[in-house]
Amino acid sequence: MKKYKIIIVENDEDEQLFMKEGFASTGLFEIIAQVLNGDDLLDWLEEHQSTLPDLILSDLNMPGKNGYDVIELIKGNPAYRHIPVIITSTSSTKTIIDKCLAKGAADYVVKPDTFVQYVPYVKELYNLIEQKQLVK
Template identity: 35%
Template sequence: MADNIIQILLADDDPDDRLFFSEAFESTSLRYKLKMLNDGQELMDYLLHPETTLPSIVFLDLNMPRKNGIDCLKEIRADEKLKNLSVAIYSTSSSTEDIDNAFILGANIYIKKPNNFNELKRVLQKVVTVNWQFHTANLNKETFMLTV
């Protein structure tokens, strides 16, 4: 991370959710650079581009057109260059099946999208300040779902 600037990447097809997400980050005291993409295909094209600097963390929506979040997660974990990326699933879904799938496929954390701005701000600040390489050594199903 150059100059302790957190490189954040969000893949979400909902323009309102992207705006809410970026406004929440703007209201924190974090030093960050945010790049937003519209779907999973855009995300994978960006991550696999040879000149891309990999982000500190990827926030990945599950339900997107062209390529969904689960397919992206599978590709990220299967790729030598990308497999150690910190991936936060960021979804409106709280279905056990989605949470279990994301856990089994190697996401670092699962966040149910909050509808409250202050909750979102608190969640995002907490997630980006965790050292994921250390945290995932103790990863278990109980700590996987971040609840506010």
């Protein structure tokens, strides 16, 4: 079973903690960075060119560069455009999901309602990546 290197872009401290615990408990991913927004993501990528992730999981609503901006930054940069961006948010509104996908997101996953649902969330994310072969 492949272990994917992931960067999590999330500004909420509680969500960061829940995600970190959920990802760590499954052993399916290696979190190589957790950053607060798209600005921090871009800085991290520029400083770590030799350690690029297999994928980026980004929150949608954040101060600074948000999830829409993350998609555009990654897809607009030849050095990063091969990295799939999966957007995650509490919103399940179809127009928002469609907008993310139209901008180039590899997929969109709704965040769990409670912290105890993060392990199944991480497993579902892994299965999604495998089924859609999002990581080359």
